[in-house]
Amino acid sequence: MSGRYQVRPVFPFEDRGRRFAFVVDTAAFVEVDEVGAALVDHLACNGTEVALAALHESLDARHGRGAVAETIDAFRRLEVLLPPEIPVITPEARVPIRPGAASLVLHVSHDCNLRCGYCYADHGRYGGEAGTMSPETAVAWVDQLFDRAGDRKVIHLTLFGGEPLLAMPTVRAAIDRARARARASGQELRLGLTTNGTLLTEDVARYLMENRVTVSVSLDGPADVNDRLRRFAEGGGTYQAVLDAVRRTGIRAVARITLTRRSTDVARIVRSLIEVGFVEVGAAPVATGKELDLGPAELAKVLDGYRALAEDLVEWAKRGKVFPFSNLKAVVSQIERGETRGMPCGAGIELVAGDMNGDLWACHRFVGDARMRLGSMQGGVDPAARFEFLQEHHMRTRPACGGCWARFLCGGGCHHIAHVQSPAGVAAQLDASFCDFLRGFYRLGLGTYARVLEEAPEVLSRLVGEREGCSQPTGL
Ligand code: SF4
Numbered sequence: 328m329s330g331r332y333q334v335r336p337v338f339p340f341e342d343r344g345r346r347f348a349f350v351v352d353t354a355a356f357v358e359v360d361e362v363g364a365a366l367v368d369h370l371a372c373n374g375t376e377v378a379l380a381a382l383h384e385s386l387d388a389r390h391g392r393g394a395v396a397e398t399i400d401a402f403r404r405l406e407v408l409l410p411p412e413i414p415v416i417t418p419e420a421r422v423p424i425r426p427g428a429a430s431l432v433l434h435v436s437h438d439c440n441l442r443c444g445y446c447y448a449d450h451g452r453y454g455g456e457a458g459t460m461s462p463e464t465a466v467a468w469v470d471q472l473f474d475r476a477g478d479r480k481v482i483h484l485t486l487f488g489g490e491p492l493l494a495m496p497t498v499r500a501a502i503d504r505a506r507a508r509a510r511a512s513g514q515e516l517r518l519g520l521t522t523n524g525t526l527l528t529e530d531v532a533r534y535l536m537e538n539r540v541t542v543s544v545s546l547d548g549p550a551d552v553n554d555r556l557r558r559f560a561e562g563g564g565t566y567q568a569v570l571d572a573v574r575r576t577g578i579r580a581v582a583r584i585t586l587t588r589r590s591t592d593v594a595r596i597v598r599s600l601i602e603v604g605f606v607e608v609g610a611a612p613v614a615t616g617k618e619l620d621l622g623p624a625e626l627a628k629v630l631d632g633y634r635a636l637a638e639d640l641v642e643w644a645k646r647g648k649v650f651p652f653s654n655l656k657a658v659v660s661q662i663e664r665g666e667t668r669g670m671p672c673g674a675g676i677e678l679v680a681g682d683m684n685g686d687l688w689a690c691h692r693f694v695g696d697a698r699m700r701l702g703s704m705q706g707g708v709d710p711a712a713r714f715e716f717l718q719e720h721h722m723r724t725r726p727a728c729g730g731c732w733a734r735f736l737c738g739g740g741c742h743h744i745a746h747v748q749s750p751a752g753v754a755a756q757l758d759a760s761f762c763d764f765l766r767g768f769y770r771l772g773l774g775t776y777a778r779v780l781e782e783a784p785e786v787l788s789r790l791v792g793e794r795e796g797c798s799q800p801t802g803l
């Protein structure tokens with residue numbers, strides 16, 4: 328046995344009297360006893376290398392040589408302690424060497440019938456002219472998606488806007504074509520559509536349900552919250568119209584909440600949307616760089632709300648039920664899978680966005696931002712532009728990430744939010760208070776996972792789902 332070890336960073340934490348160690352590089356997560364906790368504390372204070380003799384010297388007197396040796400051995404198996412000849416490998420970005428992408432977000436409409444107070448997309452126009460994509464262009468995008476996807480097993484197509492239901496013939500053309508192509512190729516197709524919900528009719532809902540489209544409805548909570556900012560172009564709140572449409576059509580929809588400085592009571596909001604019948608609810612803080620963005624005090628309130636919702640999740644799990652709050656489900660599921668992230672999401676890697684002019688973008692939020700144009704419908708993803716995008720956005724370019732215990736759970740945070748929050752002269756960096764919020768969220772995820780594992784482990788397999796290309800808002 329070697330006399331020296333390299334030490335992987337470990338994040339120690341306590342939850343309701345139990346002590347845990349989370350291995351930063353590998354996302355391994357274990358409960359530790361008193362000796363393990365003492366070893367973790369020792370390692371946390373003693374740099375990236377340690378001598379076996381020093382460990383025994385520090386711990387034997389209190390815990391006994393045999394118990395210390397056993398614990399050191401367990402930490403070697405966990406790869407927290409590595410012999411010097413073994414290279415320490417950390418998760419890196421999946422550098423795409425394959426052309427194409429598995430996931431296309433299609434901007435079928437750059438127009439909207441609402442005027443939400445926080446819209447990041449210029450009320451659907453993304454800085455350009457209002458308009459909708461022609462059905463022929465949508466079909467061409469879908470063909471390019473399948474032609475370039477090669478033998479990828481699962482293809483994702485999301486219809487997006489502005490408001491996509493303003494372009495229903497285009498939505499139908501894209502979905503019909505994608506289904507035909509998937510039937511022919513034998514690939515699995517996952518369809519999604521994000522809507523404000525005000526234009527849902529029985530006809531539209533039937534078509535979407537028949538085609539197994541996951542419908543996400545943007546709604547910010549009960550009327551007193553939602554109607555402050557989500558308003559029709561001609562005035563008036565949207566809550567009742569959306570709820571009536573969802574109920575009348577019977578559509579099984581997911582609700583997507585945007586949290587703002589004026590709406591931080593996320594526990595009340597999420598519970599109310601679950602109560603009125605949404606099959607799942609997810610939340611994300613607004614990030615536009617304007618006055619509605621959440622500051623440290625509001626983010627702390629949101630985290631308190633998430634803690635209350637974690638209690639709900641554990642209580643539901645004890646009754647054998649899955650609490651349908653996407654954010655916590657996603658993080659618990661990520662921890663259960665031991666999934667590390669070298670990048671926060673699929674943007675520019677396996678996820679791209681296409682617009683009505685045939686331009687291809689790093690993701691749906693970057694449409695219209697010239698720095699984020701990665702190619703075209705005709706030419707596909709330009710490898711040089713993609714390489715540059717990934718180089719610029721890898722978390723190793725964000726100094727704060729290097730010392731952050733949550734870095735391989737987080738992957739460096741949403742690039743779009745990073746751009747919005749970056750100080751002048753810095754390419755993409757999240758605000759320190761937002762990172763505190765993210766770390767608080769991941770810390771809560773670890774604690775919640777440990778509780779479900781202890782109290783209702785049979786529910787864990789039902790929380791595990793496929794990771795989305797965009798990690799906003801599921802898990803942030
Ligand atoms: S929480 Fe912040 S510092 Fe930590 S990995 Fe995420 S973006 Fe980086």
Ligand code: SF4
Nearest residue numbers: 672690741742743797
């Ligand atoms: S997490 Fe952010 S950068 Fe990534 S796909 Fe989603 S919106 Fe785009």
